[in-house]
Structure formats: structure tokens, C-alpha cells
Amino acid sequence: xxxxxxxxxxxxxxxxxxxxxxxxxxxxxxxxxxxxNTQALSTASSSISSSINRLVSKSQLSQDKASDAFKRLxxxxxxxxxxxxDFIIEAIVESEDVKKSLFLQLDKIAKxxxxxxxxxxxxxxxxxxxxxxxxxxxxxxxxxxxxxVMKLIEIVRGADTSDETFAATKxxxxxxxxxxITSQDYSGFIVxxxxxxxxxxxxxxxxxxxxxxxxxDMGMKLGTNHPMGPLELADFIGLDVCLxxxxxxxxxxxxxxxxxxxxxxxxVDAGRLGxxxxxxxxxxx
Ligand code: CAA
Ligand code: NAD
Numbered sequence: 278x279x280x281x282x283x284x285x286x287x288x289x290x291x292x293x294x295x296x297x298x299x300x301x302x303x304x305x306x307x308x309x310x311x312x313x314n315t316q317a318l319s320t321a322s323s324s325i326s327s328s329i330n331r332l333v334s335k336s337q338l339s340q341d342k343a344s345d346a347f348k349r350l351x352x353x354x355x356x357x358x359x360x361x362x363d364f365i366i367e368a369i370v371e372s373e374d375v376k377k378s379l380f381l382q383l384d385k386i387a388k389x390x391x392x393x394x395x396x397x398x399x400x401x402x403x404x405x406x407x408x409x410x411x412x413x414x415x416x417x418x419x420x421x422x423x424x425x426v427m428k429l430i431e432i433v434r435g436a437d438t439s440d441e442t443f444a445a446t447k448x449x450x451x452x453x454x455x456x457x458i459t460s461q462d463y464s465g466f467i468v469x470x471x472x473x474x475x476x477x478x479x480x481x482x483x484x485x486x487x488x489x490x491x492x493x494d495m496g497m498k499l500g501t502n503h504p505m506g507p508l509e510l511a512d513f514i515g516l517d518v519c520l521x522x523x524x525x526x527x528x529x530x531x532x533x534x535x536x537x538x539x540x541x542x543x544x545v546d547a548g549r550l551g552x553x554x555x556x557x558x559x560x561x562x
Contacts, residue, residue, distance in 0.1 A: 282449055283307060286362035286387075288379065289369035290314075290321035290352070292515070292553065293396055296424035297366055299325045302346040303338070303425070304453050309351045309358050318352045325350065328425065360386055364449060366418060368396040371521035376400060377408040384409035392442055394418035398518060399465045399473075399525040402435035412437035416446050419466060420455075422514060430455040435462050464529025465522060473522045476514075479507035480538035483558075490558055508558040511541075512551035516558075520545045 283306065287298045290312035298310040298321070312318045329346055332338035338346075351358070359365055365387055367379060376395065383393055392414045395405055406415035417433025430450040434443055443459075450457050460466035465473060479493050488496070494506020503510075511519050523537040544550075544557060551557030 282363045282445075282452075284309065284362045284364075286311065286359035286365040288312075288356070288359075288365065288367045288383075289396075290317045291368065293420060293422060293424060294366075294368035295321035295324055296422070297368060297396065297420055298350060299328055299346070300420075300425045300453055302349040303329070303342070305345065305349070307349045307351075309353060309362060311353055311356055311359065313354060315354060318354065322350075322352055356382060357386055359383070360388065362387065362391055364392050364394065364445075366394045366396055368420075371398055371400065371518050371525075373400050373404065373525075376405055380405050380415070381408045384411060390414075392416065392445060394446060396420055398469050399522040399529075401464070401529070402433050402438070402462045406435045406437060413439040414442050416442050417460075417462070417466065418446055418450065419468070421468070428454075428456050429458065429468075431458050431460055431466055431468055433460045433462055433466050465526045469522050470526065473519060473526060474535065476507045476511045476519055477523055477535075477538050477541065479511070480541045483508065484538055484540040512557035512559055512561075514551065515553055516541060516544050516549060516551045 285301050285306050286309050287294050288311045290310050294310060298308045301308045310321060329343050333340055333343045365383060367376060369375060369379060380393060387393060393409065394416050395402060396419055397417060402415060402417040406412035409415055415435055416438050419431040419433060421427035421429050432446055447457050458467060482488060482493050483490055490508050494509050497503050497506045505513060520537055520541055523535060527535040548554060549556050552561055555561045
């Protein structure tokens, strides 16, 4: 199936959706990127252009390949434009209700053979699939941020995901140059089940005045060779995304150790969402 994927639909043109669209276009697949917000589409278009042009200026991509990638990208606010897509990747806000209502709509628009994948960081694939008439063709395809750079895709099988859907998603991931890991459908899957409690603990470390934000980040960067400290990484991911994931872990796994740190909650309440807003734990202005 994946080798016959000629057109991919990506829904959500934020930092993940735009990165996924760039990656797929650079691998010779036509992409239609959908967002409800025209401003988000124009930001996505300019960030993809500057990222591709940067690769050309560093001689990591030929001008011909860059031109081909640009030709393959389309931007739209109309979900109906995905009626011909072979494979659709949802990358909208991390909310079960909003994603379910999108999957319900998508099920009516997408062709019957299309696979519906979610880039969710933590939400149950089985429950998203239950809002469609094709649960066998629904799967988690979890890219890491930034998608053009990170080497991993975490594939999540819902209770009804078929072997054919899994094989097609794995083949597509490999065609995009990624290494695949597979998770069963439990809150946070593999990566965020482990990463987010660390980030949350970093917030508790700051909240309880154990150390400054700079020392917490430096400790993990130089002490454990992480490319970014946990607070810097939280700003990079988006504090709203981190909080949503912690809430899913807390509700789904039931243990109080997953309770979101009050400082993380307060930052999100204050609109300090991280790099994308210019302020989070750090000030980027
Ligand atoms: N698109 C394309 N390329 C990008 C990019 C982007 N958005 N951001 C960075 N790059 C490229 C740069 O062009 C550069 O390429 P070269 O080495 O060939 O010049 C390379 O990546 C390194 O970038 P920089 O020199 O600008 O900066 P850096 O060395 O600090 O690396 C980073 C940036 C790759 C993001 C690195 O800091 C890093 O790996 N950070 C940790 C990222 C991480 O942990 N991601 C996973 C988050 S968890 C997740 O995603 C799951 C979830 O559900 C929340
Ligand atoms: P983001 O806030 O940057 O972008 C979300 C985009 O979705 C926005 O442009 C918004 O306008 C759009 N949107 C919202 N509702 C929509 C709808 N109904 N139809 C079409 N577009 C809609 O978010 P993000 O960080 O790109 O995260 C997107 C998804 O990817 C989330 O599920 C998140 O958990 C997951 N994810 C995020 C990261 C990360 O590091 N940020 C990493 C892996 C996975």
C-alpha cells in the first residue's frame, strides 16, 4: 500500500504538521496541508520554504529536488480537498474531543481505501478510531519534533488496527527515512510515557526552588548529554502540548505521580506556551 501512496493529506499546519508536510514533499510525495486557520497556513508555507532553502544553501538538497518539493505542496482550508488522498495524517491540537470530531468528518470525506493516521502524542488511538466506520484503517503515526530532523516514528496500534494498515504505515515511515518503534495503545505510548514525567519533574524542581531554570537545564544537558535541557525542550514542544499529555497520562494511568506540576498549569493559564508564543519558561523576545 505505502509504495502506492501518491498523495498524502496532512491536517494541522502547526509545528508538527508543517514539518511532516515538508518531509513528505521532500520524499517525492504530493502533499495537501489543511488548517482551519489561514494565518497558520501562511506561517507553515514560509517556514517550509525557509527550511528547504536552508538545506539548499548548505548543499544538503539539490535545487532540482527543492523545486520538485515545492511543486508537490498544496495549502488549503477545505477538508474536502483530501477526498483523493491515499493516506491522511492528523496533526491538530492535542484534544480528544476535537480530534474525534475531525475523524468523524474525515471518515465521510476520505476515500474508502485511505488510512487515517494520528500524530497524537498520548491520546487513545482506539477511541479516535471508534468515531469512524473504518477502525481497521486507523493508526497512530507519532513523529518527533522537528519531523524533518528526528529519526524516529512511533507507530501505535489501536485495538482494531489491521496488520495491513500497520504494514503500510511502517513501509511509509521507512520510505520517509525513519526508524520505527511499535507501541500498544496505552496513554503516552513509549516516548511520552517516559519523557513527559521527566519534564514535569523538572517543573517541580523549579517550582520547589531546588535550582534555577538554567541550572536544571544545564544539569541534564551536560550531566546526561541531552541535546536540550528539559525546560528548554518543554518550551520547544509547547507547554500546552506538555500539559495536555500530562493530563492524559494522569487520567489514563491513574497514578498521582502523573499529576501536572502547578507551575506548568500556571504558565499555560498565563499564555506562556513556549517558543511558539515567544515566552514560556524562557523569554525569546
Ligand atoms: N526543520 C528542518 N531542519 C531543522 C529544523 C527544522 N525545524 N530544526 C533544526 N534543523 C536542522 C538544522 O538545519 C541543522 O542541520 P545541520 O546540522 O545539517 O546544519 C540541525 O537540524 C541542527 O540544528 P541547529 O544547529 O539549528 O540546532 P541544534 O544543533 O541545537 O539542533 C535540534 C536542533 C535538532 C532541535 C536539537 O536541539 C535536538 O535534537 N533537540 C531535542 C529534540 C527532541 O528531543 N525532540 C523530541 C521532542 S518529544 C516529541 O517530539 C514527542 C512529543 O509528542 C512531544
Ligand atoms: P500546534 O499548536 O503548533 O498546531 C496545531 C494546528 O492545528 C494549528 O495550526 C491549528 O490551527 C490547527 N487546527 C486545530 N484544529 C484544527 C482542525 N479541526 N482542523 C484543521 N486544523 C486544526 O500543535 P503541534 O505542536 O503541531 O501539535 C500537533 C499534534 O502533534 C498534537 O496532537 C501534538 O500532541 C502532536 N505532537 C506534538 C509534538 C511537539 O513537539 N509539539 C511532537 C509530536 C507530536
